[in-house]
Amino acid sequence: MDIKLDPSRDDLPLMANTSHILVKHYVLDLDVDFESQIIEGTIVLFFESGNRFKKWSSSTEVACRSESNEACRFRMPEPYQIPVTSTKTFSSKIGYDDFVICGKGGKDTSGKDGNHGNQEQASGISSSKHCCDAGNHGSEEFLLVLDCCDLSVLKVEEVDVAAAPGIEKFTRSPELRNQIVHDLVALPADRWREQLDCYARCSQAPGCGELLFDTDPWSLQIRKTGAQTATDFPHAIRIRYRTKPQGRSVTWTSDQSGRPCVYTVGSPINNRALFPCQEPPVAMSTWQATVRAAASFVVLMSGENSAKPTQLREGYSSWYYYVTMPMPASTFTIAVGSWTEVKPEICSPNDLAIERSSSPSEADFRYVGFCGHMEYPCRFQNASATTQKIIPHRVFAPVCLKSACQETLLPLIPPCLSAAYCVLGTHPFSRLDILIVPANFSSLGMASPHIVFLSQSTLTGMSQLCGTRLCHEIAHAWFGLAIGARDWTEEWLSEGFATHLEDVFWAKAQQQLAPHEAQEQQELRACLRWHRLQDEVQNSPEEMQVLRPNKEKTGHVSDSGSSVIRHGLNPEKVFMQVHYLKGYFLLRFLAKRLGEDTYFSFLRKFVHTFHGQLILSQDFLQMLLENIPEEKRPELSVGNIFRDWLESSGIPQPLQRERQARAECGLAQQVSAEVAKWVRVNRRPRKRKRKDREEVFEKVRHRWCELIVKHKYTKAYRDVERFLQEDQAMGIYLYGELMLSEDPRQQHLARRCFELSKEQMDRSSAEVVAEMLF
Numbered sequence: 001m002d003i004k005l006d007p008s009r010d011d012l013p014l015m016a017n018t019s020h021i022l023v024k025h026y027v028l029d030l031d032v033d034f035e036s037q038i039i040e041g042t043i044v045l046f047f048e049s050g051n052r053f054k055k056w057s058s059s060t061e062v063a064c065r066s067e068s069n070e071a072c073r074f075r076m077p078e079p080y081q082i083p084v085t086s087t088k089t090f091s092s093k094i095g096y097d098d099f100v101i102c103g104k105g106g107k108d109t110s111g112k113d114g115n116h117g118n119q120e121q122a123s124g125i126s127s128s129k130h131c132c133d134a135g136n137h138g139s140e141e142f143l144l145v146l147d148c149c150d151l152s153v154l155k156v157e158e159v160d161v162a163a164a165p166g167i168e169k170f171t172r173s174p175e176l177r178n179q180i181v182h183d184l185v186a187l188p189a190d191r192w193r194e195q196l197d198c199y200a201r202c203s204q205a206p207g208c209g210e211l212l213f214d215t216d217p218w219s220l221q222i223r224k225t226g227a228q229t230a231t232d233f234p235h236a237i238r239i240r241y242r243t244k245p246q247g248r249s250v251t252w253t254s255d256q257s258g259r260p261c262v263y264t265v266g267s268p269i270n271n272r273a274l275f276p277c278q279e280p281p282v283a284m285s286t287w288q289a290t291v292r293a294a295a296s297f298v299v300l301m302s303g304e305n306s307a308k309p310t311q312l313r314e315g316y317s318s319w320y321y322y323v324t325m326p327m328p329a330s331t332f333t334i335a336v337g338s339w340t341e342v343k344p345e346i347c348s349p350n351d352l353a354i355e356r357s358s359s360p361s362e363a364d365f366r367y368v369g370f371c372g373h374m375e376y377p378c379r380f381q382n383a384s385a386t387t388q389k390i391i392p393h394r395v396f397a398p399v400c401l402k403s404a405c406q407e408t409l410l411p412l413i414p415p416c417l418s419a420a421y422c423v424l425g426t427h428p429f430s431r432l433d434i435l436i437v438p439a440n441f442s443s444l445g446m447a448s449p450h451i452v453f454l455s456q457s458t459l460t461g462m463s464q465l466c467g468t469r470l471c472h473e474i475a476h477a478w479f480g481l482a483i484g485a486r487d488w489t490e491e492w493l494s495e496g497f498a499t500h501l502e503d504v505f506w507a508k509a510q511q512q513l514a515p516h517e518a519q520e521q522q523e524l525r526a527c528l529r530w531h532r533l534q535d536e537v538q539n540s541p542e543e544m545q546v547l548r549p550n551k552e553k554t555g556h557v558s559d560s561g562s563s564v565i566r567h568g569l570n571p572e573k574v575f576m577q578v579h580y581l582k583g584y585f586l587l588r589f590l591a592k593r594l595g596e597d598t599y600f601s602f603l604r605k606f607v608h609t610f611h612g613q614l615i616l617s618q619d620f621l622q623m624l625l626e627n628i629p630e631e632k633r634p635e636l637s638v639g640n641i642f643r644d645w646l647e648s649s650g651i652p653q654p655l656q657r658e659r660q661a662r663a664e665c666g667l668a669q670q671v672s673a674e675v676a677k678w679v680r681v682n683r684r685p686r687k688r689k690r691k692d693r694e695e696v697f698e699k700v701r702h703r704w705c706e707l708i709v710k711h712k713y714t715k716a717y718r719d720v721e722r723f724l725q726e727d728q729a730m731g732i733y734l735y736g737e738l739m740l741s742e743d744p745r746q747q748h749l750a751r752r753c754f755e756l757s758k759e760q761m762d763r764s765s766a767e768v769v770a771e772m773l774f
């Protein structure tokens with residue numbers, strides 16, 4: 001192992017040796033059992049071997065900095081040198097592009113939402129040394145390393161793909177197992193159905209020999225006696241395993257109607273406690289999954305098909321999903337619960353009208369058919385997909401929130417999807433499920449391929465919170481998923497973009513909004529974010545405030561492909577918004593400097609160029625600066641932007657100057673006046689009518705609670721209590737304020753609320769709150 005972990009550090013290790021061998025496809029076959037809170041089954045991994053990533057990862061950056069924009073934009077596949085097995089060489093057809101997608105599902109912590117912490121040391125790890133063969137396995141054997149945590153691995157075996165029925169028709173060498181996998185992986189994009197079908201059949205083929213394996217806190221290591229290189233190692237393996245109830249990738253809980261459910265939490269450790277996988281961003285794969293649960297449950301997943309259940313015997317049903325666009329295993333999401341599909345009360349003819357009327361302008365879509373990513377059935381190459389303003393969508397929620405969804409969420413989806421399309425063009429994903437997640441979900445939203453989680457907190461009050469959050473998650477389809485960060489430390493590439501775009505989408509989605517009103521809304525939100533950013537830089541460690549801490553080493557990995565995510569396990573990090581806020585202000589600054597029209601037309605071009613690929617900060621900045629006339633960018637250079645915005649702690653100098661120069665905007669002044677009025681009202685001893693208070697509570701619940709705490713308005717403490725129970729995602733900060741007040745009554749209130757809700761709280765949130773309270 002070439003990564004030495006220092007347990008005193010908070011970095012998250014990515015262990016998989018992706019430079020040697022890459023997973024191209026996963027086939028999952030799982031049973032979900034709510035009684036034992038275990039997911040159990042098999043995963044079959046199909047590999048491609050190669051050592052190209054080592055060379056690529058250290059040279060691209062230089063190439064990108066020095067070569068022309070064209071070279072960067074249309075990177076041609078490098079010849080792919082596969083180590084030669086026996087006497088066979090591979091056809092040149094396999095020259096897949098190295099520039100693979102990676103996106104980490106956007107995990108959103110903006111707003112007053114807590115997020116995923118991971119203070120727990122690796123615990124409950126299967127450290128037993130399973131070996132199914134006592135034979136000699138010297139160090140010269142090739143070792144497959146998978147990211148794996150909190151899983152019980154029961155058996156690992158080679159799959160005899162040669163025994164799968166019907167594989168002869170596409171492979172040249174039905175007798176050579178690795179060659180079969182190689183041919184299968186290399187099928188062209190237009191044969192994706194056949195490919196998925198073959199993967200499914202191969203995954204069910206019998207085993208042909210158990211493999212040696214071992215686990216440690218962060219990985220699963222597999223070897224085959226006598227297989228000395230990645231090329232000799234079996235290219236299709238099956239792992240039988242089960243999850244653990246306390247595993248940190250999924251949360252077992254109850255929904256708001258009191259029924260059991262389980263969902264992936266997008267915690268810092270991603271999916272490695274759900275299935276063994278390759279975590280590093282360069283490892284991209286497709287997947288298909290069959291999941292069985294009792295028939296009363298709905299299974300939702302990152303899949304491009306809108307799955308319907310197949311009834312099995314004895315009250316069970318099975319759900320099948322797949323994707324054909326390669327994505328990192330970390331973006332896979334699953335949720336199983338007794339949710340109901342929420343449909344509009346009457347089908348609105350409007351939606352259809354909107355869809356039909358969409359005729360994109362020529363200029364926006366001149367790139368159709370020209371993609372820089374590895375081959376897959378891409379929507380940007382599909383004429384009907386490129387004109388689809390509103391993609392098909394479904395909404396799922398617990399029964400008790402059905403009408404709230406009908407009133408608040410459903411009417412917002414078409415305008416928000418349509419606004420996103422108007423700004424960025426083609427939706428990268430063909431459909432979308434939206435799930436209202438349980439109360440213990442620790443943030444306001446999370447985006448994954450084909451599925452968005454929204455907190456119930458977004459359903460209360462006016463459409464503003466729901467609309468902006470929905471726009472933020474929709475923006476992640478482009479930034480975070482279709483275009484991913486090559487180094488997850490550069491989180492701003494996902495969160496900064498989504499935060500900036502949420503305002504832009506939302507302004508377009510509110511149909512009757514005059515341009516000056518949109519402008520004022522955006523200014524107001526900028527003011528609020530500015531205050532939050534100032535707070536955060538004053539109250540957080542300096543090293544955590546840097547957006548590109550790895551500087552020129554960004555994206556570097558070890559020889560094997562393993563790496564670490566700086567501060568990835570730091571519990572504080574998940575509550576910090578500096579990547580959202582500084583990233584947002586940088587993009588806002590650039591958009592203003594260039595002019596909105598120039599900036600957004602550039603952004604569409606950027607999306608066309610880089611969708612399906614991984615990027616580093618310089619890929620974006622370089623292309624931006626090269627696409628705008630020189631007179632529009634005095635003093636702007638990649639180097640200056642790195643220095644001022646991405647590689648320094650604290651408030652970026654250009655932002656400081658801009659904020660100091662400006663007077664507060666009209667709306668912000670109104671808000672200040674409003675706050676001052678509330679302060680006066682709260683000081684008055686007169687009795688407020690309960691009805692008034694209820695109304696205010698519904699509208700500005702969180703702000704209201706903050707004011708209650710700040711002004712020690714004891715009569716409304718019950719509201720704070722209710723808020724902390726129902727809106728756990730936003731409650732974390734309120735706990736902090738209650739404790740900071742050093743008022744015994746408030747502290748008592750905080751402790752009592754925590755006692756009431758800690759059992760169902762998200763674990764990392766509970767740990768953070770417990771630390772504040774005791």
Ligand SMILES: [Zn+2]
Binds near residue numbers: 378381
């Ligand atoms: Zn494409």
